[in-house]
Amino acid sequence: MKELVVISGKGGTGKTSITAAFAVLAENPVVADCDVDAADLHLVLAPQIKERHEFRSGHEAVIRQDACSSCSKCITLCRFEAIKKGGMVDGKETYYVDPLSCEGCGVCARFCPDQAIDFNETVCGEWMVSETRCGPMVHARLGIAAENSGKLVSTVRKEARRIAEEQKSSLIIVDGPPGIGCPVIASLSGATFVLVVTEPTVSGEHDLERVLSLTNHFKIPAAICVNKWDLNPEMTERIEEMAMKAGAQVAGRIRYDRMVTKAQIEEKTAVEKESAAGEDMAQLWLSVKRMANI
Amino acid sequence: MILAIASGKGGTGKTTVSVNLARSLDSNVRLLDCDVEEPNCRLFLKGEKESEEIITMPVPQVDEALCDGCGECGRFCEYHAIVSFGKEPLFFAEMCHGCGGCAMVCPHKAITETGRRIGVVATIKSGNISLIEGKLDVGIAMAPPLIRAVKARLNSDTVSILDAPPGTSCPVISTIRGADFVLLVTEPTPFGLHDLKLAVKTVMELAMPFGVVINRMGSGDDRVNRYCRAENIPVFLEIPDDRRIAEAYSRGVLMVDALPEYRETFRKLMEKIEGFAAPSCGKEK
Numbered sequence: 001m002k003e004l005v006v007i008s009g010k011g012g013t014g015k016t017s018i019t020a021a022f023a024v025l026a027e028n029p030v031v032a033d034c035d036v037d038a039a040d041l042h043l044v045l046a047p048q049i050k051e052r053h054e055f056r057s058g059h060e061a062v063i064r065q066d067a068c069s070s071c072s073k074c075i076t077l078c079r080f081e082a083i084k085k086g087g088m089v090d091g092k093e094t095y096y097v098d099p100l101s102c103e104g105c106g107v108c109a110r111f112c113p114d115q116a117i118d119f120n121e122t123v124c125g126e127w128m129v130s131e132t133r134c135g136p137m138v139h140a141r142l143g144i145a146a147e148n149s150g151k152l153v154s155t156v157r158k159e160a161r162r163i164a165e166e167q168k169s170s171l172i173i174v175d176g177p178p179g180i181g182c183p184v185i186a187s188l189s190g191a192t193f194v195l196v197v198t199e200p201t202v203s204g205e206h207d208l209e210r211v212l213s214l215t216n217h218f219k220i221p222a223a224i225c226v227n228k229w230d231l232n233p234e235m236t237e238r239i240e241e242m243a244m245k246a247g248a249q250v251a252g253r254i255r256y257d258r259m260v261t262k263a264q265i266e267e268k269t270a271v272e273k274e275s276a277a278g279e280d281m282a283q284l285w286l287s288v289k290r291m292a293n294i
Numbered sequence: 295m296i297l298a299i300a301s302g303k304g305g306t307g308k309t310t311v312s313v314n315l316a317r318s319l320d321s322n323v324r325l326l327d328c329d330v331e332e333p334n335c336r337l338f339l340k341g342e343k344e345s346e347e348i349i350t351m352p353v354p355q356v357d358e359a360l361c362d363g364c365g366e367c368g369r370f371c372e373y374h375a376i377v378s379f380g381k382e383p384l385f386f387a388e389m390c391h392g393c394g395g396c397a398m399v400c401p402h403k404a405i406t407e408t409g410r411r412i413g414v415v416a417t418i419k420s421g422n423i424s425l426i427e428g429k430l431d432v433g434i435a436m437a438p439p440l441i442r443a444v445k446a447r448l449n450s451d452t453v454s455i456l457d458a459p460p461g462t463s464c465p466v467i468s469t470i471r472g473a474d475f476v477l478l479v480t481e482p483t484p485f486g487l488h489d490l491k492l493a494v495k496t497v498m499e500l501a502m503p504f505g506v507v508i509n510r511m512g513s514g515d516d517r518v519n520r521y522c523r524a525e526n527i528p529v530f531l532e533i534p535d536d537r538r539i540a541e542a543y544s545r546g547v548l549m550v551d552a553l554p555e556y557r558e559t560f561r562k563l564m565e566k567i568e569g570f571a572a573p574s575c576g577k578e579k
Binding site: 008013016040145146200201235258 | 301302303304305306309331332334337338352370372373388391392393394395398399430432433434435436437459460461462463464465467471483484485488489492495496499500513514515537540541543544545546
């Protein structure tokens with residue numbers, strides 16, 4: 001089974017539009033949206049949700065006011081500044097845990113001399129299994145300001161692999177998150193092939209360089225593609241040269257085409273409309289297939 | 295005044311707004327690049343690096359001579375960053391949040407803490423802007439400790455602009471908390487609107503005042519404007535979808551240098567924000 005992960009480093013370079021086009025072009029794929037804190041793939045693939053699952057992960061500390069003796073030890077111990085003063089109540093200083101800052105380490109609960117801190121399991125989002133016009137799709141929604149995006153990414157990928165095995169599909173296409181941190185690392189580990197989508201700008205160039213150090217760090221074969229390349233042909237060449245030096249292949253270029261947004265408005269991919277970008281994406285898919293041995 | 299620029303969706307123009315707004319002000323301003331995974335502000339600001347500091351986070355170090363393999367550390371660690379199979383524990387640095395719990399629960403005092411490098415914070419002076427840039431080392435998963443290190447360099451005397459990472463999870467929260475106002479930058483497309491709604495939920499959860507900038511007006515439709523009108527969300531600025539802006543950006547040239555007429559536009563944006571934001575009392579950061 002092959003797992004193709006599409007990432008970008010810089011956000012907004014066209015990852016999701018290209019992933020959606022690949023999902024349409026591929027034969028019998030399973031699609032996974034791993035950009036769990038700003039998932040957009042469903043806006044073009046229009047999934048029919050079949051299953052919903054709560055994503056429970058980690059714990060959150062809560063101070064029981066009646067048991068608290070206001071010793072303030074928790075404030076000293078917490079490394080995340082998550083314990084806040086709640087003001088005086090009946091002549092006693094009160095404390096509470098700010099759930100948005102709490103990282104769920106459990107130190108305060110363990111060392112509270114009054115055992116006044118509960119440590120409850122939290123629901124940090126949900127993940128779904130759906131059916132689309134391209135095949136099954138696994139996607140998720142991280143709770144607002146929730147922790148554990150990396151774990152949710154791993155959950156989505158695991159489920160996609162299970163479905164692929166069950167349905168004898170030999171390809172998983174993953175829409176990855178931007179950046180190079182926790183959720184990106186969780187999207188990459190153990191993947192077969194990475195396509196990095198970039199743009200011909202100084203930011204695109206800078207961020208690509210960092211993302212390729214990351215794929216090299218994890219020893220995952222990578223190819224790149226410059227989206228909207230004709231906005232700056234010189235920069236495109238510079239980027240492609242840099243990528244090859246970093247050990248990546250160049251899989252293709254996509255022209256700047258307003259049809260991509262028009263297609264998005266109609267909940268379609270560029271390859272389902274007659275468009276220059278659609279043609280380029282179809283070409284790109286052929287080279288990625290060849291490079292990744294799909 | 296601490297102003298955070300955030301977005302939900304990536305690539306909508308957070309950095310463009312941050313650097314151009316900072317450059318357009320007459321006063322000295324601190325610009326904090328909190329998108330530590332992919333910091334880009336520096337690419338648009340030429341200037342001298344004044345200092346650079348290596349940032350570390352505390353991680354455990356086990357003294358073999360004192361450890362008897364009891365496994366208490368592994369049972370305590372919520373992140374499975376330290377595990378013990380009846381002998382000296384194994385440590386997985388990339389999972390560690392640096393809470394210090396393992397060192398505290400170890401009954402034999404076999405665990406001490408040591409600093410692990412996660413990135414650097416550099417200060418760059420460029421005209422009226424002091425840029426504080428956080429840069430996460432490649433392969434490091436945890437951005438929030440580095441973002442906290444960047445924000446420790448906030449200065450209450452000057453206007454501070456925080457360029458946030460995309461998304462709505464912990465790195466974004468770490469960045470925008472404590473700011474006086476959040477400016478959400480979006481684009482007039484289905485993806486832009488969808489992620490704007492998530493960003494709005496996030497700032498409402500934090501009970502922070504906010505407004506919207508719509509970038510690349512004309513590239514999509516009017517769904518973002520309709521949403522903002524229906525929800526009573528102020529739209530402070532619309533930046534047209536102009537190839538000249540895109541080309542300047544692609545070369546690393548500031549929009550206000552390539553198209554000086556925008557200097558006034560950004561100054562007015564700041565005035566509108568100041569009219570809305572609560573003044574900073576130097577409280578919670």
